[in-house]
Amino acid sequence: MAYNLKEAIKKPNRLSSGHRMCAGCGAPVVANAILRGLKEEDHAVIGSATGCLEVSTFIYPYTAWKDSFVHSAFENAGATVAGAEAAYKAMKRKGKLPADKDTKFIAFGGDGGTYDIGLQSLSGAMERGHDMVYVCYDNGAYMNTGIQRSSATPRFADTTTSPAGKVVPGKQQKRKDLTEVIANHHIPYVAQTAAIGNFSDITTKAEKAIYTEGAAFLNVLAPCPRGWGYNTEDLMIINKLAVETCYWPLYEVVDGKYTVNYKPKNKLPVSEFLKPQKRFKHLFKEGNEWMIEELQKEVDERWERLLELERMTNAE
């Protein structure tokens, strides 16, 4: 069924309000948009890596999750949810669970718990083909411990372990492309998305990911007002600029076939995305123009490569 915003928002939120996430944080918006991809009648087991989302939504004795929820540690959300999914398969086979009712399995992790410390656990869970979705809410640094650099942090960004200093101007390394890493696991469904516009892209992809049999992965941009230094009310603007500059392309890989879901008519320069964020403030100082140029080059190269992958995988 085609996506309809009016219908979609009629669904009750499965992550209830009252949690402790910051105003202007992308993560809870992402979590609720993803959970809107679930059929109302289906139960879910949701797991989370240690991180902002977990410590702000499940503080004993309160939980904001209306489905079953499990948290174990920082680096093992993939394996933990995979274990729950294995239990489901076995218990259903043995008649210990109702045969006519479905439970879906979703793991959330930040970029720290996904790109870095949890990469092995994620890779294992994806390769083994558990019927689950792993959702990375990517805010581009270890925000929960106080904005330290991760392998998802963009080049030149100012973080507390890659500070923009007098000699070294922020993070020196390029951002890891995790979506591509997971696409190369050759699982049935991989997508990159963000909460923009009427949420059609994110919720449609969530539904596909959840109801595709086997392992699925979603990489979702989740801006952080503290780490990125934007005004809390500007969350949706930041998301939109990330997509319009092609810093964060929206695309999906279905059984190996690439589809770029949105191609801006007027691709904005990356400086439009960088400008409202304090972590890139030093890039706009006189003499630092080369950093913006370098970043633009990186964005362009990645975008062209993605378009090429789309052409290649859709060729007759």
Add this chain to the structure above:
Amino acid sequence: MSIRERLSGNEAVANAMRQINPDVVAAFPITPSTEVPQYFSTFVNNGSVDTEFVPVESEHSAMSACVGAAAAGARVMTATSANGLSLMWEVLYIASSLRLPMVMACVNRAVSGPLNIHNDHSDSMGARDSGWVQLYCETNQEAYDNFIMATRIAEHKDVQLPVMVCYDGFITSHSIENIELIEDDVVKNFVGEYHPEHYLLNREEPIAVGPLDVQPYLFEHKYQQANGMRNAAKVIKEVSEEFEKLTGRKYEFIEKYQMDDAEYAIVVLNSTAGTAKAVVDDLRAKGVKAGLVKPRMFRPFPGKEIAEALKNVKAVAIMDKADGLNGVGGPLFTDVTSAMVVNGVTDVKVVNYIYGIGGRDVRTTDIEKVYSDLQEIEAAGKVEDPYRYLGLKGGRA
């Protein structure tokens, strides 16, 4: 009717797993426990169990998948050794603190480094305070029997803790011994079906597991966890008595061998107890009142029972197959001596021997040396050096 077989320790344990037919087994290969998931995956792929086998990419993920599966409501098992157990460390504590029953075959091997694949107890001894019940096994029969009983102990509502069944790498895991297996249906009845009270997959009652547990709550939760371990002693006793009725094989907290009138005793875990019993028999034939105490469990620690068994001896040697690396002695030594003091047994001479590290062979002559040292200690009326090494080349510097 029991079934007479000849099996290695790993084969026996894998057969116990087959008979129990758990919901989920998640494991990663590591010598010398590898055979357990190997045998078990054969059972899975030949359809003799309907378990979901999860061949994970590391032991950290093995224990994490066990946690996820147990929280989901499944009966869960795994196996590992040495560095595999070390890699699980973080998640061992999570499994016990979330009160998730599961059973692990811990096939004892030296923890790196340097790398060594042979038997000592540095792996499970390092995990002694992780909140897992630990059972120790001298023979293949004990490994098999304890593994079956462990399921009942772990899942008991007053315990709800994970259980480690520890047996010696290669010595027990790979040596073939005569063994009596219990019939499949009898094992099935003995372990029963697992019905957790609260579990993730109960869609009628969604739950949340593994919170951020801050200052007003964590202390009480840890106290409840400690109570689970205290309760485990009572449950181990009950389950063992029921098992004895079924099989005729008696399991207590400690095994006392020739202890009634013993003057010189050793306390030792696992397979070395077999070697030591032969020495006790020889010494008894020569008129030496030698005896042996073999704890069957280390957690919960049977301190009262050990102290009671040792109260009338003149001297006791506590044998550790793991060095404490703490300047005072091995882990069994420090726990046994503190239990002796707490239970008022203070006029027995005590000495600690670190032995068998990294698979160093332990012969009857080594054990004879310990008993002769005990007689010297008694004659001298004092212990010059209570922290000793047995079979160390060149002796202690």
